[in-house]
Amino acid sequence: MTATTLIDRTPASTDSPPGESLIGLARPALAERLAELGVPERQHRMRVSQLWGWMYVRGAAGFETMTDVAKELRGRLAERFTLARPAIVSEQVSVDGTRKWLLRLDDGKEVETVYIPEEDRGTLCISSQVGCTLNCTFCHTGTQALVRNLTAGEIIGQIMLARDRIGDWPGASPDDPTGLPNSERKITNVVLMGMGEPLYNFDSLREACAVAADGDGLSISKRRITLSTSGIVPEIPRWGEEAGTMLAISLHAVHDELRDVLVPINKKWPIAELLEAxxxxxxxxxxxxxxxxxVMLKDVNDSIDDAKALVRLLAKIPAKINLIPFNPWPGAPYECSDWEQIEKFAEVVNRAGYASPVRSPRGRDIMAACGQLKSASHKQRASERLTAPA
Structure with missing residues (x-):
């Protein structure tokens, strides 16, 4: 692929599909919905298992395909409920194969989801909130106000939509296979680091992760689900106990004075408290x-002294360090560190025994790289509307 492609999928109508979505509901909640339809309690376990398999193993988008469910029950389900995914407003494919979807939710609010393919794996970065409340100064998403939390169904819906688009269901094929991994599963990893601070939407996210990790459904191992937080200290141990996924910390500075600026939540929970958690x-x-x-910011946090301080700071914590070249966005107050300086920084960290891969920027041409989500889509779509013929 040699050029960015943009597929405009703006819906003809923003009306929500009729009925409540079953996507994202836990098994007991599905049993409750069946009871509301008059399904006898003795059938609940079997019917829930059928629905679960159709939704999360086969990727059914409607009830009519559920051939082992009685036709009369399928009709009642279709009258009351839906399996609809978020609506695709636009789909962009980068020169490096990264895919970004701008998605419209039932209430008209929008979020972005990004898929990053590699040769033997694929990572899906999903959003947990519409907007963000943290105002991290290096992050484009942080320039927007928080609108609301996503529901568990809206979080799982992003995974379902992505699997639809890249053909990641049994027997399915993608519309465009370019750049997809060679692995049987196209989505092997999920990272909770799209729009929003995940730990400020704790309950919905925990419910969604339980559905995603269920071995009889989407079956994404908890060791392949990573929650990335800016440092909501009280919720970190609770997340480990109740959700048990992998953890990533958006650190970006080795001194409180700088982190207070880069990641303002640090004023509430400084570095020492964060690392203790x-x-x-x-x-x-x-x-x-x-x-x-x-994130590597030129002449801000990228000195050799910073690298040595980072090593001292993380002593005795089983850790790896992801060095992220800064992804610029219009009006950004920072520049990316020079590549030579990034390599020198990485060498110090590597010598100390830490794995410190330098994350290759992906999807920059479609504003899909780390810290770039959402705002650009609004600006891009506004610009398109201004230039569209009457």
């Missing part, structure tokens, strides 16, 4: 390391 993260071990994300 990390040390106590349930299940932490060399086999279950915490990832520390560190």
């Amino acid at each position: 990390c040390r106590n993260y349930p299940g932490l071990s060399n086999a279950k390391r915490i990832t520390f994300e560190y």
Whole structure:
């Protein structure tokens, strides 16, 4: 693929599909919905298992395909409920194969979801909130106000939509296979680091992760689900106990004075408190390391002294360090560190025994890289409307 492609999928109508969505409901909640339809209690376990398999193993988008469910029950389900995914407003494919979807929710609010394919794996970055409340100064998403939390169904719906688009259901094929991994599963990893601060939507996200990790459904291992937080300290150990996924910390600075500017939540929970919560993260071990994300900002946090301080800071924490070249956006107050400086920084961290991959920027041409989500889509669509023929 040699050029960015943009597929405009703006719906003809923004009307919500009739009925409540069953996507994202836990098994007991599905049983409750069946009871509302008059399904006898003795059938609940079987019927829930049928629905679960059709939704999360086969990827059914409607009830009519559920051939082992009685036709009369399928009709009642269709009258009351839906399996609709979020509506695609636009779909963009980068020169490097990264795909970004701008999605419209039932109430008209919009979020972005990004899929990053590699040769043997594929990572889906999903949103947990519409907007964000943290105002991290290096992050484009942080320039927008928080609108609301997503429901568990809206979170799972992003996974379902992505699997639809890339043909990641049994027997399915993608519309465009370009750049997709060679692995049997196209989505092998999920990262909760799209729009929003995940730990400010704790309950819905925990419910969604339970559905995603269910071995009889989407079957994404908890070791392949990573929650990325800016440091909501009280919720970190709770997340480990109740959800048990991998953890990533959006660190970006080694001193409170700088982190207060880059990640303002640090004023409430400074670095020392954050790292103490990390040390106590349930299940932490060399086999279950915490990832520390560190965006490389030219002449801000990229000195060799910063690298040495980072190593000292993370001593005795089973960790790996992701060095992220800054992804610029219009009006950004920072520049990306020079590549030579990034390599010098990485060398210090590597010598200290930490895995410190430099994350290759992906999807920059479609504003899909880390820290770039959502705002650009609004501007792009507004520009398109201004230039569209009457």
